[in-house]
Amino acid sequence: MNVIEAIRKRRAYRSLDPVEISDDLIREFAELVQISPSCANQQPWNFIFIKEKEQLNRLFTVLSKGNKWVEKASMIIAIFSKPENDCIIGERYYYLFDTGMATTMLILRGTELGLVAHPIAGFKEEKAKEILEIPDEMRLITLVIIGKHSKEINPVLSDAMKLGEKERPPRKKLEDFVYLNKHGNKFYE
Numbered sequence: 001m002n003v004i005e006a007i008r009k010r011r012a013y014r015s016l017d018p019v020e021i022s023d024d025l026i027r028e029f030a031e032l033v034q035i036s037p038s039c040a041n042q043q044p045w046n047f048i049f050i051k052e053k054e055q056l057n058r059l060f061t062v063l064s065k066g067n068k069w070v071e072k073a074s075m076i077i078a079i080f081s082k083p084e085n086d087c088i089i090g091e092r093y094y095y096l097f098d099t100g101m102a103t104t105m106l107i108l109r110g111t112e113l114g115l116v117a118h119p120i121a122g123f124k125e126e127k128a129k130e131i132l133e134i135p136d137e138m139r140l141i142t143l144v145i146i147g148k149h150s151k152e153i154n155p156v157l158s159d160a161m162k163l164g165e166k167e168r169p170p171r172k173k174l175e176d177f178v179y180l181n182k183h184g185n186k187f188y189e
């Protein structure tokens, strides 16, 4: 699969089947995020790969109500950082941007391997940090849910989520966010 295919194929699926998680897979993800770009090469990110059943079960207790589908995860990747880990230029804080870019590398590779790699923000941060023993000053930015896409739609999904398994949720029109040369000068009519 080339990059354009991985970008187009990536979906935030919520119906998951179990998949074997090898140490080689973890190593590969880790080595890909390691070479992601970051402001002044600050590499602000931290990753915890959680595959132990007991620890996964503990994390399932901190999910938001709509995220019950996560209970089918084979691995959860916890991604955390703090503002001081990266460039702060005036009011521009780069830790979220750079950590997000690194996370995308892992998500695209997961997609290429035929896995679902679905980032979520719907969890109780403080409780999750306690379970994972993440220091107080860190922001637990996202959990990436890893599994295999199931053809059986998970019955815990809402109707909107069930629809999302079949088709990609709608996007803004290109003319609403793409400009040429200056803001407001539309590239698309």
Ligand SMILES: Cc1cc2nc3c(=O)[nH]c(=O)nc-3n(C[C@H](O)[C@H](O)[C@H](O)COP(=O)(O)O)c2cc1C
Pocket (backbone or CB within 6 Å): 010, 011, 012, 013, 014, 066, 067, 119, 120, 121, 122, 123, 142, 168, 169
């Ligand atoms: C930062 C972030 C947080 C998200 N949080 C959740 C979440 O808590 N629960 C969920 O089911 N999906 C979550 N999603 C998935 C989005 O809903 C999904 O990416 C979006 O609807 C577009 O669908 P697509 O990725 O399949 O194109 C999140 C995605 C991102 C990037």
